[in-house]
Amino acid sequence: MRTRLLQYGIGAAGVVAALCVWQIAATVGPLAGSPLPSATSAIAAMLQLTTTSAMWQATAVTVAMALGGLVIAILVGVPLGVGIGTSPLAMHATRVPLEFLKPIPPIVILPIVVLVLGPTAGMGVFLVFFGSFVAIAVQAAAGVFDTDPVARATARSYGMGRGETVWRIVVPSALPYIGTAVRVAAPTALIIAVVAGLLGGGPGLGQSLLLAQIGGNRDDLFGYVLILGILGLVIQGLSQWGERRLLSWHPQYRKAVV
Amino acid sequence: MIAQTATEAPVRLNVQGLAKTYDTKKGSVPVIADLTFDVRVGEVACIVGPSGIGKTTLLKCLTGLQGLSSGVAMIDGRPIDGPPKEMALVFQEYTRSLMPWLTVEKNVRLPLKHLHLPKGEREDRISAALAAVGLTGAEAKYPWQLSGGMQQRVAIARAIAYRPEVLVMDEPFASVDAQTRFELEDLCLKIRDEFGMTIVVVTHDIDEAVYLSDRVIVLGERPARVTRTLDIDFTDRDQLRTRALPEFAELRTEILELIRRAH
Amino acid sequence: MIAQTATEAPVRLNVQGLAKTYDTKKGSVPVIADLTFDVRVGEVACIVGPSGIGKTTLLKCLTGLQGLSSGVAMIDGRPIDGPPKEMALVFQEYTRSLMPWLTVEKNVRLPLKHLHLPKGEREDRISAALAAVGLTGAEAKYPWQLSGGMQQRVAIARAIAYRPEVLVMDEPFASVDAQTRFELEDLCLKIRDEFGMTIVVVTHDIDEAVYLSDRVIVLGERPARVTRTLDIDFTDRDQLRTRALPEFAELRTEILELIRRAH
Amino acid sequence: MTLTSSIPSRTAVARRHAGRATPRWVLVAAEIVVPVLLVAWWWVASADSTNPFFPPLQSILARLVELAPTPAFLRDVGSSVGNLVLSFVLACVIGVVLGAALGLVRGLAWFVEPTVHFFRAIPPVALVPIFVSLIGFGNETRILSITIAAVFPVLISTMDGIRATEPTLGMVSRVYRLGRADRLFSVTLPAASPRILSGMQVSLMTAFVVMIASEMLGSSTGLGAATLLAQQSFAITDMWVGIIVLGILGYVSTALFTLFRRRVLRWYIASQQQEKNS
Amino acid sequence: ACSSGGTSSSTPGVGGLTTLKVATIGLTSDGGLMTGIEKGFFADEGLKIETSIVANPPAGLAAVQSGQVDIAYAPSIPLLNALSHGVQLKVVGAADGYAPGAAQGSDPAQSDDTGLFASAKSGVTSVAELKGKTIAVPARKAQMEVVIAQALKKAGIDPSTGVNWVVLDFTSAVAALKSGTVDAAGLVSPFTAQAKAEGARQISAPSIGFFQDGAVGLWTSGTSTVAAKKSVIAAFQRAIAKTNAYADAHPQEAIKAGLAYTKSTLAADQVITPYWPTKVAAADLQRVDDSMVQLGFLPKAVALDGVIVSD
Numbered sequence A: 001m002r003t004r005l006l007q008y009g010i011g012a013a014g015v016v017a018a019l020c021v022w023q024i025a026a027t028v029g030p031l032a033g034s035p036l037p038s039a040t041s042a043i044a045a046m047l048q049l050t051t052t053s054a055m056w057q058a059t060a061v062t063v064a065m066a067l068g069g070l071v072i073a074i075l076v077g078v079p080l081g082v083g084i085g086t087s088p089l090a091m092h093a094t095r096v097p098l099e100f101l102k103p104i105p106p107i108v109i110l111p112i113v114v115l116v117l118g119p120t121a122g123m124g125v126f127l128v129f130f131g132s133f134v135a136i137a138v139q140a141a142a143g144v145f146d147t148d149p150v151a152r153a154t155a156r157s158y159g160m161g162r163g164e165t166v167w168r169i170v171v172p173s174a175l176p177y178i179g180t181a182v183r184v185a186a187p188t189a190l191i192i193a194v195v196a197g198l199l200g201g202g203p204g205l206g207q208s209l210l211l212a213q214i215g216g217n218r219d220d221l222f223g224y225v226l227i228l229g230i231l232g233l234v235i236q237g238l239s240q241w242g243e244r245r246l247l248s249w250h251p252q253y254r255k256a257v258v
Numbered sequence B, C: 001m002i003a004q005t006a007t008e009a010p011v012r013l014n015v016q017g018l019a020k021t022y023d024t025k026k027g028s029v030p031v032i033a034d035l036t037f038d039v040r041v042g043e044v045a046c047i048v049g050p051s052g053i054g055k056t057t058l059l060k061c062l063t064g065l066q067g068l069s070s071g072v073a074m075i076d077g078r079p080i081d082g083p084p085k086e087m088a089l090v091f092q093e094y095t096r097s098l099m100p101w102l103t104v105e106k107n108v109r110l111p112l113k114h115l116h117l118p119k120g121e122r123e124d125r126i127s128a129a130l131a132a133v134g135l136t137g138a139e140a141k142y143p144w145q146l147s148g149g150m151q152q153r154v155a156i157a158r159a160i161a162y163r164p165e166v167l168v169m170d171e172p173f174a175s176v177d178a179q180t181r182f183e184l185e186d187l188c189l190k191i192r193d194e195f196g197m198t199i200v201v202v203t204h205d206i207d208e209a210v211y212l213s214d215r216v217i218v219l220g221e222r223p224a225r226v227t228r229t230l231d232i233d234f235t236d237r238d239q240l241r242t243r244a245l246p247e248f249a250e251l252r253t254e255i256l257e258l259i260r261r262a263h
Numbered sequence D: 001m002t003l004t005s006s007i008p009s010r011t012a013v014a015r016r017h018a019g020r021a022t023p024r025w026v027l028v029a030a031e032i033v034v035p036v037l038l039v040a041w042w043w044v045a046s047a048d049s050t051n052p053f054f055p056p057l058q059s060i061l062a063r064l065v066e067l068a069p070t071p072a073f074l075r076d077v078g079s080s081v082g083n084l085v086l087s088f089v090l091a092c093v094i095g096v097v098l099g100a101a102l103g104l105v106r107g108l109a110w111f112v113e114p115t116v117h118f119f120r121a122i123p124p125v126a127l128v129p130i131f132v133s134l135i136g137f138g139n140e141t142r143i144l145s146i147t148i149a150a151v152f153p154v155l156i157s158t159m160d161g162i163r164a165t166e167p168t169l170g171m172v173s174r175v176y177r178l179g180r181a182d183r184l185f186s187v188t189l190p191a192a193s194p195r196i197l198s199g200m201q202v203s204l205m206t207a208f209v210v211m212i213a214s215e216m217l218g219s220s221t222g223l224g225a226a227t228l229l230a231q232q233s234f235a236i237t238d239m240w241v242g243i244i245v246l247g248i249l250g251y252v253s254t255a256l257f258t259l260f261r262r263r264v265l266r267w268y269i270a271s272q273q274q275e276k277n278s
Numbered sequence E: 001a002c003s004s005g006g007t008s009s010s011t012p013g014v015g016g017l018t019t020l021k022v023a024t025i026g027l028t029s030d031g032g033l034m035t036g037i038e039k040g041f042f043a044d045e046g047l048k049i050e051t052s053i054v055a056n057p058p059a060g061l062a063a064v065q066s067g068q069v070d071i072a073y074a075p076s077i078p079l080l081n082a083l084s085h086g087v088q089l090k091v092v093g094a095a096d097g098y099a100p101g102a103a104q105g106s107d108p109a110q111s112d113d114t115g116l117f118a119s120a121k122s123g124v125t126s127v128a129e130l131k132g133k134t135i136a137v138p139a140r141k142a143q144m145e146v147v148i149a150q151a152l153k154k155a156g157i158d159p160s161t162g163v164n165w166v167v168l169d170f171t172s173a174v175a176a177l178k179s180g181t182v183d184a185a186g187l188v189s190p191f192t193a194q195a196k197a198e199g200a201r202q203i204s205a206p207s208i209g210f211f212q213d214g215a216v217g218l219w220t221s222g223t224s225t226v227a228a229k230k231s232v233i234a235a236f237q238r239a240i241a242k243t244n245a246y247a248d249a250h251p252q253e254a255i256k257a258g259l260a261y262t263k264s265t266l267a268a269d270q271v272i273t274p275y276w277p278t279k280v281a282a283a284d285l286q287r288v289d290d291s292m293v294q295l296g297f298l299p300k301a302v303a304l305d306g307v308i309v310s311d
């Protein structure tokens, strides 16, 4: 508990230091006079925004899109990755299509998606999903490969079926990789949810950001940026918390427990 | 009680001309040349031999975890081509065979799930197995919170709770103290009698081999062959009395000599 | 040759009132209550005790890998608060202590790198150590291509090639056959004599403890205490002759009895 | 057990053992057949499409053949691939170095992690004007933005990988008092390398995605710029050509990366597959 | 204001109103539409307007052609671009434009909310001096580039080879103008005001020069939507005509609505008053069509027969 407090304290100090650097850079430093507003005015704008219900509504929509897409990406990506990792046939059959999809960015397919789904929250969810499921599948497959062969052989020697082995041995072994994948994907999901609003007309903070940009309202723009940063932190914290609970047995988190 | 003179009992495991070669980048390494032996129902067979001769490899072939290069291994007359469901293996690398994300109790429960036992029986088996290896009280610990010997005993408890018809163990008592080892040896004999289990044990402790076995299979040469099979028929084994028998000392010396020569 | 009656030799390791408690989520677990003993330069000390009593924990405290809860552990009068440079440890979990990405030879070489030995000597030490444990020819293999006993011997070779002044080993011969075990025991005694090493060994093999030791430290009770310290002074030890001595059998029975009582 | 009865079963066993793993030719066939089927399906489904956003595959491929040899196209692809490779390499190096620092020095990780996670959630649109006023809108900006985005998967994987190292290995290096550098390069990084490389794989993907996005501004060279311009000016066939080329580049780059991974992780791959070695 | 939650586009909503989804790109002139909604012109026709903002006209056009949105704002240039690639679109009304005779006024810049600005550091004072210089536009081959291209052509510079086009969003463009990394930039309000404040010089009002007068921004719809919802579209057309007439009569009210809608920080008097034409003349589109062919942005003129749906 004490170390946890210490950790948060040091983290807060880091944030404060970063804000100071920002303030100095934007007022007297190399970014003075650039489109970067000062930290204080951005914070003021953010505080001002938090008093409006529109901002909370937009935030809720964006978070819902990001989380929705992320959850679907996990639900699709993890089984896909596990399939690829456990079955050579699945791996070879999906390799070309997946490798092909990997480098195609959401912004390129955005108009096509807008075409099919319209400028709706559903479109945002789809883009988030599209932008993160392959990465999750890739890491999950690597995690499956990381299963200790002895653990796998143990399951086989006890006559555990394929499905049971996957569920009880392989998936827990792959969890640390999946955790990493989710932590890598979470902020990306948030960004894609915003970009979906920004470029594709979907609802949420993307729209707010777009308006601030069209209107040249930098303070508001960075007010939203701060909100997004905080959301990123919260999502990160949540996924780390979940991981710590699920992976308390793993050396990565064991030290924190003992 | 199964008759100790098990010659009349049917053959459970049958190995004929088993050979195994590992293919590595640097060419193939023949490990086992040609093994032939069998183990009857209700027998305890010990496999002994120098380190690195191929005992673990043999067990992996026997439990269907690895394919053979030639020959055949059979259980009840069926060729083994995958882990047969009536068998269980206690791995030499016991630490790695425990799931680090499961507590001791859940590790033991793991293979029982698919047996679809009535709940009461499952819980009974788990607690009885843990008690038998002296781990009552450690149920809620994780493997990495246990000492080496305790981990090894969890692996044994898991196998015992599974109640396989054929129990195969690879140096199962290597990390436990002398007293615990005696107790576990007797436990082996007890479950053999109680459930009519067939037990195959790899061990480096010659005394243990002699004490436990109805049959000792000595491996030697590289690639490995059976250099000798010894049938042992002590009745009513007892740690103090049996070990004090003159035949015990004789067998012991004979096997030691065989292993020395195999070096 | 170091005198076997090492009472005049200076104290190398000194443990006073050592206690160790693990903090877990479910509260703290006292493992070691209060240990006091010392080991003199050139002595072989064996630590024996039931499985799970705290032997590995003690060694980790002694080598500075873990902090103590109270008491002190000292080497040459300095308190140990991190791995002292004159010590090396062979881990009980030998499989996990080898680097899977290094070949046998590179695993042995790893700790030698920073000793800045002349190249010739380094290579000599490596091949001598591997030869001593009977692994000549396996230099280019990876750990996972070795049998359990071979892996354990790699870990021993690594420690021997490092030539620490104090060699600490945790059940180092658990996975090797009887013959190899004898050879490794003699190897221990040989390097002790040759380099004046101080050796601390945890073992479950009471015969081994008696054969190897100048001093046997028996642990018992939970949390652990020293229940007895036995000084042993066989001269010119020899596997056959020494083990046949009547004092040997006496000591053996005495220690066995102590461990039985500790259960 | 008579000899005659054991001979047929012996061959049966051998056969069944061979049959346990999917035969190689099936795998290779699957790898070829599945994409062929998908392409065939696309071809047929789009054959008489009149929807301008989903042109027939035939006309996309015809357009690809037409565009591919033009110098402008080659220059676009060249410039994009150049940026991609450079940024990916930079991201890997920086990611591993920073990840190692953060993985090893807990206090440092605590200090910067919240700020880093904060920064990661900021959409690039907000940062572009700042980059532009700091370093302009030339190629440097593109490389910088790709690198920044691609650093994180490697960085986080390195950090996690280092923290997840088998504790016994850490103790071994302490007991033998390996120096800092030795410990890092001979123990910590190799132990973490499977996870680092899986992070790199994701970074490669991210690099591709951001490479396209980074070409939204500045001069209109590059595959991404061309594709986005095609998209904005309703040259939808050209956009699909861009997507296909991207896909091909993605496949090729992953294939190359896989070769690299196989080399670096030879020990790991072999040890993880030891039981299949039969 | 910017919700578009509904999935089906024309379900009769509260009070028997038919919902119509309209996408705009967030301009001050959107205030016209807002005022019309406010005044009830649409409700009178049985319409409930749901607005959303898309980032750029192509996104709106894509949504409108598939029927995901019923009506979208698009200027004539991207519309013609889309039409030339066979996208099935119709024009159903005028969104904004220039009042008749605006181009002939004493200072066209007075009624043009876009402008071509030269960086103070470049020393450029006229369009003719832009030869070989770098010009920032928000997107390639889009409206701003087309209108500036015509200005360049008039000044004797070949727009495709004589200058160096770069893509920058407006915020970055203003920053780049200030630092001199671009020599000129095409901007719209409110960035025009920011650029002026940073010392840039306006050297042309290219939009008004290009479009002269009439409708520039158009309300567009997908061909299939127009066919399927004839009466609803007709209702919209009637309402938007009323709306635009009202906005032209009450520009301050419409501007304020537009500023509120786009959450702008500008005051009403900082904005160049837009003009809301009530009709789209065929000539408005034809003129642009011809110019784009002339400038090489279109390979051949787009056939405009039947593109404008008149009520």
Ligand SMILES: Nc1ncnc2c1ncn2[C@@H]1O[C@H](COP(=O)(O)OP(=O)(O)OP(=O)(O)O)[C@@H](O)[C@H]1O
Pocket (backbone or CB within 6 Å): B022, B023, B024, B029, B031, B050, B051, B052, B053, B054, B055, B056, B057, B058, B092, C144, C145, C146, C147, C148, C149, C150, C175, C176, C177, D274, D277
């Ligand atoms: N995956 C592998 N690839 C190549 N060689 C291997 C592999 N596994 C084992 N070997 C070799 O096979 C031989 C036998 O190994 P095995 O593990 O069966 O020995 P063992 O009799 O169990 O020895 P121990 O008593 O030391 O455990 C060894 O020489 C080892 O090097």
Ligand SMILES: Nc1ncnc2c1ncn2[C@@H]1O[C@H](COP(=O)(O)OP(=O)(O)OP(=O)(O)O)[C@@H](O)[C@H]1O
Pocket (backbone or CB within 6 Å): A258, B144, B145, B146, B147, B148, B149, B150, B175, B176, B177, C022, C023, C024, C029, C031, C050, C051, C052, C053, C054, C055, C056, C057, C058, C092
């Ligand atoms: N990380 C830990 N957290 C909690 N308890 C632990 C931890 N490590 C060890 N223990 C407990 O400490 C006790 C002593 O463990 P230790 O490994 O020292 O035993 P040991 O004497 O070496 O036994 P063995 O002979 O079986 O190896 C055990 O009861 C074990 O459960």
Ligand SMILES: [Mg+2]
Pocket (backbone or CB within 6 Å): B055, B056, B057, B092, B170, C147, C148, C149
């Ligand atoms: Mg073995």
Ligand SMILES: [Mg+2]
Pocket (backbone or CB within 6 Å): B147, B148, B149, C055, C056, C057, C092, C170
């Ligand atoms: Mg121990």
